[in-house]
Amino acid sequence: MPPSLQDFFRQYPKIALGFSGGVDSAYLLSAGLTCGADIRPYFIRTPFQPEFELEDARRLASLLHVPLTVLEYDILSEPAVTANPPDRCYHCKRALFRLLTRRAAADGYTVLLDGTNASDQADDRPGMRAICELQVRSPLRECGLTKAQIRQLSKEAGLFTWDKPAYACLATRIPAGTPIAASVLSRIEQAENRLTALGFSDFRVRVYHDAARIQLPQAQLPQAVALRDTVLKELKPFFDTILLDMEVRP
Secondary structure, eight states: OOOOHHHHHHHOOEEEEEOOSSHHHHHHHHHHHHTTOEEEEEEEEOTTSOHHHHHHHHHHHHHTTOOOEEEEOOGGGOHHHHTOOTTHHHHHHHHHHHHHHHHHHHTTOOOEEOOOOTTSOGGGOHHHHHHHHTTOBOHHHHTTOOHHHHHHHHHHTTOGGGGOOOOOOGGGGSOTTSOOOHHHHHHHHHHHHHHHHTTOOSOEEEEETTEEEEEOOGGGHHHHHHTHHHHHHHHTTTOSOEEEOOSOOO
8 A cells, every 4th residue: 555645744754845836736735734744835936837826826825824935947048948849848847846956955855845646647747757857756646646536635624726727837838849938928828817807717728820729628618609709809919810729628
């Protein structure tokens, strides 16, 4: 049987956490505190993270009464990242967690955690290769906790993140092989903010030949059609062409 989180934190009572404000890292932070661990969360602010992720991270840290360390990093200064190859996530995660490792060590934390869970498949996640190479520990994965279990445990713990939709960084909206520019990331973020304000959720605005390709859950497609004129008005400041993808968002 895999160890429990209590066993893990008993073995590693002083740890640093790469904290995103998402479901997994939020629960891991809460569990570590509940187990009495000295766990310090670090959020890296880059052009790949929308502002609401930092707001959620700060809100959760405040509710759990733990200080949040926010590090600023220009990930677009990494040529291997901005070139946007198929394994971009490997280069990105490696750069970010090397930064975290150095900062955490300077603060006296020699063990670094991330929120990878048992539902994450290593064979299709280049970022997990970087995490393994840097010897970052993933307690949720090591303890066999799936995404569904983490949501349920988060709900029981009273965490507002329990039903937060899965969110991939803004760079995933740009096709592999297309260089990433800060201006495009900003346009994507603003377009997604406008759709959120219209009541849409768990969607993506992807770049397709410089057009905005909106991917929605199936249940929200009729709403998009009904609000066609409003959607066009809201997104036109950022993209000349707006497309609605009839495939269900993966």
